[in-house]
Amino acid sequence: MRFESVLINGDWRPAKSVGSFQAYDPSTGDPLPDAYPVSSWEDALEALTAGRAAALELAAASPDVLADFLDLFARRVVERADDLAALAHRETALPVEPRLRMNELPRTANQTHQAAAAARDRSWCRATIDTQLNIRSKYAPLGGPVVVFGPSNFPLAFNAAGGGDAVAAIAAGNPVIAKGHPGHPATTRLFAEIALDCLAEAGLPRATVQLVHHLRPEDGLRLVAHPWVGATAFTGSRAAGLKLKEAADRAGKPIYLEMSSVNPVFVLPGAMRERGESTAAELFASCSLGAGQFCTKPGLVVFLDDDAGRAFVDAARGRFEQPPTGYLLGRGLVDSLKTAVAELVRQKAEILVGGRELDGVGFKFANTLLAVQARDLLRSPDVFRQEAFGTATVLVLASDVGEMTAIAQALGGNLAGSIYSHSGGEDDGLYRTIEPFVRRSVGRLLNDKMPTGLAIVPAMVHGGPFPATGHPGFTSVGIPASMLRFAALRGYDNVRPERLPEELRDKNPTGRMWRLIDGEWTQADVQG
């Protein structure tokens, strides 16, 4: 059997494989024809060797060249939009329109242009200069390649070879070793092909983007812990993430993980009375986006078990009773969701709607609505801190505001959390009570809207406390902040002027880069 090639050191070549895999069409449940290799450690080591050399070259490259590459890459991705969307659709069954073609692809190109702009602007590196002592510092490339593990659920925007992590790493001056998600290898391959063409045109090292389609788990652990790696970015399951984290941590290698989240939503009593029905509609829309396979899907909805709350339950039930419009991305996700529902039921959650795999072709699961009494949740909060990936959410009925507060206090780490409150201020007292507990448990706090939908803007935070991520001080979305994951803080003490990186020389290299000179942010040169 002929396997698809891997991209190592600028060449598409047969993998030194130790196995093979095929992607699936989730709408039929059948494997797709192309066979992809599971790479051996030898492939990984060759990628590391080339990546380490490329890291030194990139660190010396002009940010303008990085930016030119990224802009070109973004344009080419748009030119190939139909092909990328078609491949992604075949491998994920996510709809071409509007999801892939109109939504995720433009977002992907947009964030790549933003990464280009940030590289060109240079302010992201936070150049800091103390003129009197000639001590200077900035964030700089890591000195080794960044390994990117792409997730299943965003074949374009989080693609291992062309998504947000990859372009943030490159914008910060690091080469990327993409470990593609085995659910969409053809999509990832096309990103890597486009990238390789653009690298050649931009004059960057051809090992700036490399791709292995799959690795044995033990080789993945070895890769993230290798001394030559700069850092790793992983988006995926908690189980896989924790193993990679342990391996990287032990080796002292930075690893940034996004590992699941339940994204609690609190609907305070006044808001429930005021707009319970529309909130139920928002909940269903948010939950069912991408067949519930969003990291920010609301998985826990907390409210009072009063008349308005019970009306909300009925309204939600009506929405969830519709047949699902999408597919789960893989067989494994069907099984995980089954298991998750069964565990919730074991802890006294009741299935109001769905809760089961659907018959017929493809990976289909009924829209699933569960309910639990707050006191039952509080008896086993751990189970309710587990993500149930898919169109599934748990309604939590609290007998009083004390129970709502207790749940806020018992939250685990989450990417996002939302509080709906009365527009006229009737909930303000309870908001003040609950907010500090929700706040400390989430990376992004929302008011009066559901957590899905990430705007690609500098202030976006897609991060949060463990185990939603591996570190609460970073974000994987939002440029330039997301680039800081792929940077080392570097000081220069008494270094001669001509040896300093341009960003730290007296003359502002762009004439408008922001720098912190003697305690003041300025776009000016160092005054002689």
Added chain:
Amino acid sequence: MRFESVLINGDWRPAKSVGSFQAYDPSTGDPLPDAYPVSSWEDALEALTAGRAAALELAAASPDVLADFLDLFARRVVERADDLAALAHRETALPVEPRLRMNELPRTANQTHQAAAAARDRSWCRATIDTQLNIRSKYAPLGGPVVVFGPSNFPLAFNAAGGGDAVAAIAAGNPVIAKGHPGHPATTRLFAEIALDCLAEAGLPRATVQLVHHLRPEDGLRLVAHPWVGATAFTGSRAAGLKLKEAADRAGKPIYLEMSSVNPVFVLPGAMRERGESTAAELFASCSLGAGQFCTKPGLVVFLDDDAGRAFVDAARGRFEQPPTGYLLGRGLVDSLKTAVAELVRQKAEILVGGRELDGVGFKFANTLLAVQARDLLRSPDVFRQEAFGTATVLVLASDVGEMTAIAQALGGNLAGSIYSHSGGEDDGLYRTIEPFVRRSVGRLLNDKMPTGLAIVPAMVHGGPFPATGHPGFTSVGIPASMLRFAALRGYDNVRPERLPEELRDKNPTGRMWRLIDGEWTQADVQG
């Protein structure tokens, strides 16, 4: 026997102890009279409980109140300078003058005032505002106490209860649980006493600073991994640091470690010809500072084995032959240094001077100069990546510049590294060859000076790649950057104006705080 008290939740009370310890006078080797408790887990848990409550209070406190506390604390430390220096001298045998009284103590007060200024200024939190979408973010307190493990070698500036980590954590809005270093418990106690008085006067929670003198190793591991902890800062040995890192990492708790460094110095051939003798004097001065017990002590000096290089060896030998002027801080350090020298000798390093414990009273070790051929070092680089704490350094004689480059390529992670080069440019080619390898291995790169001596300025980087620290993106010295270790990145999406933290409201809370509004750094309000 009566033990000294611990400070838990604002009260000095007897520890629930599981053992006791005494500090030593390093100049005599004898134990000091006071007995201190080893706290049980119960003490740690009480501190955590109080710290968690204090964390919520502090997060809601005005930065001006934090700043007032820190300024007051700094002033009181200066008022008690004689007492602090006397206690620290008794427990460490570091000279009162100039080291403790004139150098370390003013630095300690200075960095505390800087922390106050940073808290008051608020720019450190990098408020980022996207006005169109009403998405906002900033760094914020962690939501739990910061545990600070103080090191032995800076009883004042890195003191667990009053040093740089503690004040940076508080300036960022977090309470501190100090785990004092058992080498200087009376010094740490006095810092905690001063802090407690100042907290009361400033109106901050009394659990903002708590102190346990010592913990069993297993309780230390439990503490840094506890769900209520915000983060941990540790400065100390690699062995202890790695254990704490593993425990904290597994629990997903941020931990910042400074765990030893050899701080390589490259003297390029032109510089050696030009000023080898003065460089030897600088080397000895830097090596012997604090009896060699600086994290940034130069531990590896690389140069050509030519006439100038051999003259440098002779000059260095002359310097190191002086009797040592200081003491090692503890019995354990004498043993560690012995072991380190023996391991270096086993790997073909030759002892040129010293290499042995000195007879007589106190913890004394001869100034120690070793030499090794570059090719021998390259055969077992790991041994030469181990810190030998004390006045000890290894001269590395390279037979050509290729060997010098190979050593640069083989460096481990270090806090600092220096390159001496000819003032007229004769070494510039070799500098360009070697610099990228030194650069990627160190947090702070110096030219033409030794790595000891940390200026307390915003651009200072006291960090570096593993295993010098646990993460290359942070610094433990240099305000405000060091505060970012103790902060979570927090987003606000569609949050109502009056519910935003002051730093993210339309109106600039100080009138001069720097914020990134719609991509531009500005001190202005959001324009309506």
